[in-house]
Amino acid sequence: MKYVQEFRDPKAARGVLAAIAAVADEIGCTAAEPVRIMEICGGHTHAIFRYGLDKLVHEGIEFIHGPGCPVCVLPMARVDDCVAIAERPGVIFTTFGDAMRVPGTRKSLLQAKADGADIRMVYSPLDAVELARRNPGREVVFFGLGFETTTPSTALSIQQAAREGLGNFSVFCNHITVPPPIRALLEDPHMRLDGFVGPGHVSMVIGTHPYDFIAEEFGKPIVVAGFEPLDLLQSVLMVLRQIRDTRACVENQYGRVVPEHGNPVSLAAIADVYEERPTFEWRGLGEIDSSGLRIREAYAAYDAEEKFGIGYATGRRTAEEPEGCAxxxxxxxxxxxxxxxxxxxxxxxxxxxxxxxxxxxxxxxxxxxxxxxxxxxxxx
Structure with a gap:
């Protein structure tokens, strides 16, 4: 409870809020001309609203919600591919619960399960590996989904399956990386952003240097943040101080968890199992070069996309959004x-x-x- 108590202290929060207000006044930001700070991570978005931080900060600060929800940025065509795999005879399709209700063009995984497909919610890809051990006559597919946060666990599971020779286990790989979509947003001439609150969980794996381009090429401050109220408030204050001082760099508010150079064991597993895709489609952003990961040839036996001849293996990539969906x-x-x-x-x-x-x-x-x-x- 140490960090929970420290980073939810109301008295400390009031002090940081006062400091934020003072710097915001120095900068001269107002409700009409706010400083626009994008929190990249969807976990930060939920924390901001859960604790009412958007209502507590100075009126001249506007939170912009970024593309840091891996389930959200998955295009509908990839959900369709999941359903198509799951509906094949003899397949046990496994997924995190977050993805069960995401609609495709025909149905969601939950609807496919109701229609008879053997779809099971798991808490780890290792649960799927265990299912493959117990069901040697079935094909067990894990829906590999997420940013760099979840990529290592999927990689380690593929390595484990390879060591055991589990030929009935495979991964439908939809792992993606954070820096490329941020670059795409910064290169959009219609997008105005003044600074970023960087993702804490992703940065535990990759460290802080992959964000250097944000400051060095685009002149925008970014502060990697934790997920408690004071983490986020301190990060906003750090961004504002960079803006006030007309400087831009990568700062690490979440130093108690995030190492500068990331987690070497996780990075080694990712490098061993995955390589960059030439391009990958993001919902709302379209095709972004080098933004997705695919399973290397050495582990091709565990690549569901190749095994089932689906998704990018067939060249089919897009699906129309529902009318009026924004x-x-x-x-x-x-x-x-x-x-x-x-x-x-x-x-x-x-x-x-x-x-x-x-x-x-x-x-x-x-x-x-x-x-x-x-x-x-x-x-x-």
Whole structure:
């Protein structure tokens, strides 16, 4: 409880909020001309709304919600591929619970399960490896999904399956990396961002140097942050101080967890099992070069995409979004969830049109859960 108590201290929070207000006044930011700070990670978005930080900070600070929810940025075509694999005879399809209700163009994994597919929720890819051991006559597929945070555990599971010669285990790899979409946003001439709160969990694996380009090439400050209220407030203050001092660098507020150069064991496992994809499609951002990972040839026997001849192995990549769905705009910070015409109408937690409403890191889910839910006014 040490860090929970320290980083939720109301007295300390009031002190940081006062410091934020003072620097914001120095900069001259107002509600009409705010400093726009993007929190990259969906976990940060939920923490901001859970603790009401958006209402506590100076009115001249606007939080922009970034594409740091791996379930949310997955295009619908990849969900369709999951369903197609799961519906094959003899397949046990395993996935984290976050992905069960994400809609594809035909159905979600949860709907496919209701229709008879053998789809099981697991807490680790090692659970899927164990299922493969226990079911030698079945093909067990794990839905490999997530940023650099979850990539090492999938890599280690593939290595374990290879050591054991488990030919009935494979991974449908949808692992992606954080820096390329941030570059894509910064290169968008219509996107105005003044600074970033960097992802804590991803940075535990990759360290802080992969973000150097944000400061060095684009002149924007970034502060890697933890997930408690004071973590986020301190990070906002650090970003503001960089802006005030007309400097830009990568700072690490989450030093108690994030090492400068990342986790060498995790990075070694990733390098052994994966290589960059030439391109990968992101919901809302389109194709981004070198932003996804694929399984190396040495582990091709454990690549579900190749084993089942699906996804990028066939060249099929895109699927149309539901009419009126604004997931892409919300995910890239161009629109707040409540401005989406479907929010609270055609799209609710019970009837989601997109992953942002059902993912535990989705921006729409944060607005809905923590009191930000306000149905958009109908267009005239």
């Amino acid at each position: 997931c892409g705009a919300v995910m890239t910070g161009r629109m707040k969830p409540t401005a989406c015409p479907q929010f609270g109408r055609g799209c609710t937690p019970d009837t989601p049109l997109g992953a942002l409403m059902v993912s535990s890191e989705g921006a729409c889910a944060a607005y809905w859960t923590y009191g930000g839910a306000r149905v958009a006014e109908p267009a005239e």
